[in-house]
Amino acid sequence: MRKVWRLVKSVKFRDLNAEFTLVEFEDSRDRAKVVREGPWSFDKHLVLLKEFDSLIQISKLELVKAPFWVRIHDLPLIARNEYIGKLVGSALGEVLEVDLDKGEMELEEYMRVRVMLDISKPFLRWKRLNVGKGASCWVNFSYERLPDLCFFCGVLGHTLKDCEFTDPEKLDPTKLPYGQWLRASFLST
Structure with a gap:
């Protein structure tokens, strides 16, 4: 993780038990950067x-x-x-940030919202949005840096072949409720 995080100063990893590791950062700016730039994955696991x-x-x-x-x-x-970004984002979880300057409008292909998600629940694929004067539309979601996700139940932590809710042998892969389209393509820098 040290290499992936590209830290300026040192970091210590201490195993607390088989599941948890304590990470001690020498520099608080490194810690803030790791928290800000996540989510992170290791070996396809979040x-x-x-x-x-x-x-x-x-x-x-x-x-x-x-x-x-x-x-x-x-x-x-x-x-x-920003207002709609926060409104739509709140349907997913706690909104941490909308990637817009105050008073700006997003004119690109999509709007980015940073949200604290409950990963024990299925990820939301789309949402109906009322836009005024009785009009509504469906908006779609994609997630940046999305690790392994089950394309049947929509939950992180396992893939289709390991899903306890279905038998992958009996499924039509073209009719799954989730798919690769939920993974956002990489941002160009």
Whole structure:
């Protein structure tokens, strides 16, 4: 992870048990960068990060939320603003940020919203949006840096072949409710 995170100063990894590792950053800016640029994955598995609380017992520690940049596609021009970004993003989870300067409108193909998602639940694929004067439309979502996701149940942590809710041998792969289209393509820099 040190190489992937491209840190300026050193970092220490200490195993707390078989599931959890404590990460100690020498520089608070490195820590902020790692938190800000996530989510991260290792070996196609999501790396969940949480601020350390020394009062909590390790056996009581739960990690079910992760921040993701979500792209909102097919928004009408009138709805490509910070207010709508927050409104639509709140249907997914806690909105952390809308990738727009205050008062700006998004004129690109999609709007980006950073949302804290509950990864124990199926990911949302689309949402109906009322845009005014009785008009409504469907907006689609794609997720940046999305690790392994089951294309049948929409939950992270396993793939279709390991899903407990279905037999992959009996499924038509063209009729799955989720697919590669949920993975956002890489941003060009």
